[in-house]
Amino acid sequence: QSWGYQDHNGPEVWHELFPLANGDRQSPIAIKSSEVKYDPFLRPLSFSYDLTSPKVILNCGYAFSIECDDTEDRSVLRAGPLKGSYRLRQLHFHWGPTDDYGSEHTVDGLEFAAELHVVHWNSEKYPCFVDAAQQPDGLAIVGVLVKAGEHNSPLQKVINVLDVIKTKGSQVAFTNFDPSSLFPESLDYWTYHGSLTVPPLLESVIWIVLRQPITASSEQLATFRSLLCSAKGEPACCLLSNCRPPQPLRNRHVRAFFH
Numbered sequence: 428q429s430w431g432y433q434d435h436n437g438p439e440v441w442h443e444l445f446p447l448a449n450g451d452r453q454s455p456i457a458i459k460s461s462e463v464k465y466d467p468f469l470r471p472l473s474f475s476y477d478l479t480s481p482k483v484i485l486n487c488g489y490a491f492s493i494e495c496d497d498t499e500d501r502s503v504l505r506a507g508p509l510k511g512s513y514r515l516r517q518l519h520f521h522w523g524p525t526d527d528y529g530s531e532h533t534v535d536g537l538e539f540a541a542e543l544h545v546v547h548w549n550s551e552k553y554p555c556f557v558d559a560a561q562q563p564d565g566l567a568i569v570g571v572l573v574k575a576g577e578h579n580s581p582l583q584k585v586i587n588v589l590d591v592i593k594t595k596g597s598q599v600a601f602t603n604f605d606p607s608s609l610f611p612e613s614l615d616y617w618t619y620h621g622s623l624t625v626p627p628l629l630e631s632v633i634w635i636v637l638r639q640p641i642t643a644s645s646e647q648l649a650t651f652r653s654l655l656c657s658a659k660g661e662p663a664c665c666l667l668s669n670c671r672p673p674q675p676l677r678n679r680h681v682r683a684f685f686h
């Protein structure tokens with residue numbers, strides 16, 4: 428694709444090709460816990476994931492993603508801030524060049540080493556992901572902050588295959604994996620209306636950012652950075668960072684499930 432995360436094609440110039448970049452419900456955002464509002468009508472998150480939904484792990488050039496079979500309602504996210512049920516589509520990570528930053532959402536000015544995104548689409552209202560991605564309530568993405576620290580063993584299953592998908596466009600079978608094995612113990616969350624954080628930056632996402640970070644070791648985080656954004660046969664170019672900085676909140680409020 429034409430865009431990326433380097434100076435010549437990164438987040439600061441995405442607006443030239445994708446005008447939504449300057450929209451009024453862009454993601455990520457800087458969450459300020461003193462400005463969120465507890466909402467007693469928010470419900471606990473409810474998810475049910477089928478181990479066999481994940482099918483392949485893909486190096487898409489700007490990240491690696493675990494792509495799931497979303498041809499039926501086998502793995503879904505419900506309740507929380509959502510109306511209806513949202514079908515699991517894919518999960519992927521964002522990271523930075525060092526352990527000091529790499530998350531997309533920040534909390535009280537704190538940047539985390541990485542961030543997991545678990546992407547779902549509103550399969551009750553829309554026929555497919557691409558249609559849902561055009562609607563204001565089409566997508567629900569769970570964001571999980573990743574702190575540098577203890578080794579993360581469920582994550583190691585993912586990391587072990589990254590050497591087989593080093594170059595952009597490569598993929599390998601990846602199944603029998605439970606995405607919720609990557610969730611923290613607490614499902615406390617903040618929620619707000621935002622967008623995809625990569626082009627085309629569509630403003631169709633109900634964001635659900637978990638308050639409790641998970642950890643990953645420095646070695647595990649370093650493996651993310653060893654992925655290449657170049658295709659096989661091209662000069663090697665490491666994917667050192669793929670995080671978009673926080674965007675203006677504009678006329679939005681962040682609600683909290685907890686208080």
Ligand SMILES: NS(=O)(=O)c1ccco1
Pocket residue numbers: 544546568622623624625
């Ligand atoms: N980074 S993200 O989760 O907003 C996303 C999902 C699909 C494209 O971009």
Ligand SMILES: [Zn+2]
Pocket residue numbers: 519520521544624
């Ligand atoms: Zn993402």
